[in-house]
Amino acid sequence: MHAMVLTAPRARLRMEERPDPIPGEGQIRVKISACGVCRTDLHVVDAELPNIRYPIVPGHEIIGRVDLVGPNVASHAAGDRVGIPWLGFTCGHCRFCRDGMENLCDSPMFTGYTRDGGYATHTVADARYAFPLGEAGNDVEMAPLLCAGLIGWRSLVLAGDAARLGLFGFGAAGHIIAQIAVWQGRSVYAFTRRGDGAAQGLARRLGAVWAGASDETPDEPLDAAIIYAPAGELVPAALRAVRKGGRVVCAGIHMTDIPSFPYDLLWEERQLVSVANLTRQDGFDFLKIARKAGVRTETTAFPLNQANEVLSMLRDGRILGAAVLTP
Ligand SMILES: [Zn+2]
Numbered sequence: 518m519h520a521m522v523l524t525a526p527r528a529r530l531r532m533e534e535r536p537d538p539i540p541g542e543g544q545i546r547v548k549i550s551a552c553g554v555c556r557t558d559l560h561v562v563d564a565e566l567p568n569i570r571y572p573i574v575p576g577h578e579i580i581g582r583v584d585l586v587g588p589n590v591a592s593h594a595a596g597d598r599v600g601i602p603w604l605g606f607t608c609g610h611c612r613f614c615r616d617g618m619e620n621l622c623d624s625p626m627f628t629g630y631t632r633d634g635g636y637a638t639h640t641v642a643d644a645r646y647a648f649p650l651g652e653a654g655n656d657v658e659m660a661p662l663l664c665a666g667l668i669g670w671r672s673l674v675l676a677g678d679a680a681r682l683g684l685f686g687f688g689a690a691g692h693i694i695a696q697i698a699v700w701q702g703r704s705v706y707a708f709t710r711r712g713d714g715a716a717q718g719l720a721r722r723l724g725a726v727w728a729g730a731s732d733e734t735p736d737e738p739l740d741a742a743i744i745y746a747p748a749g750e751l752v753p754a755a756l757r758a759v760r761k762g763g764r765v766v767c768a769g770i771h772m773t774d775i776p777s778f779p780y781d782l783l784w785e786e787r788q789l790v791s792v793a794n795l796t797r798q799d800g801f802d803f804l805k806i807a808r809k810a811g812v813r814t815e816t817t818a819f820p821l822n823q824a825n826e827v828l829s830m831l832r833d834g835r836i837l838g839a840a841v842l843t844p
């Protein structure tokens with residue numbers, strides 16, 4: 518197999534040839550056809566997350582087919598099309614796992630972060646965390662659903678029944694969740710980097726009633742806002758945009774420091790919460806609703822050996838929608 522491997526903080530990924538992995542007890546080996554590039558991959562490469570295990574193969578929006586099944590796997594067979602998300606393993610017995618919050622498990626494993634991911638031709642996954650996908654849909658277009666879509670969905674659920682919803686950052690997650698929110702009958706307000714006409718145009722095409730820069734304020738206050746961009750200064754901006762009792766959801770795994778802000782912005786029962794990871798139930802719920810809502814992703818495909826260049830483009834905001842590697 519071939520893989521793009523990260524060997525040290527902030528290093529360039531290096532193409533390596535490795536022996537094909539053998540799936541262990543309860544595992545499947547998957548031949549990868551598409552792997553989305555998520556902003557979290559940048560946080561891994563930049564060592565902005567703790568406890569990264571080197572060498573590591575990034576990538577956690579994996580679509581492929583099972584090509585070898587380990588012992589004691591009844592759920593999957595060779596040839597099955599699967600999606601492998603960020604959540605790679607949970608312990609099943611900590612208080613969070615027992616209480617239906619496996620996204621907060623005390624000893625989890627994450628694909629492309631603490632176990633090898635999808636910037637590769639093959640990967641091995643715990644069968645219990647690989648979603649069966651069936652045959653509908655295109656591999657490249659579906660890859661971003663596996664994290665941008667799925668964790669985006671969890672953040673939308675956390676935003677409650679807000680009729681007027683702000684999305685700060687309109688990349689992979691924003692453009693997927695906007696479609697679901699519009700389908701649900703909400704009014705979507707898309708906030709982008711100043712001057713990002715491409716992202717604002719995409720937002721309007723997908724049904725947003727308003728698109729502008731993140732330091733602009735729509736006429737009416739929002740019921741809730743979700744922050745997808747990793748910029749701490751968006752927290753006070755989003756709090757400023759929501760009404761009394763409104764909620765701001767931080768959906769990213771990493772954010773630059775939040776600047777201090779006057780208590781007035783939080784006062785009047787505004788709420789500020791974060792989203793961490795996903796549960797498998799989120800995945801089942803989201804994949805069903807994405808089909809119903811007819812979500813179409815805006816993707817650009819790149820060969821696996823261009824992973825470094827794609828990460829640079831993502832860092833500079835030069836990707837419209839989502840980038841996908843095709844091994
Ligand atoms: Zn646990």
Ligand SMILES: [Zn+2]
Binds near residue numbers: 556664665
């Ligand atoms: Zn992700």
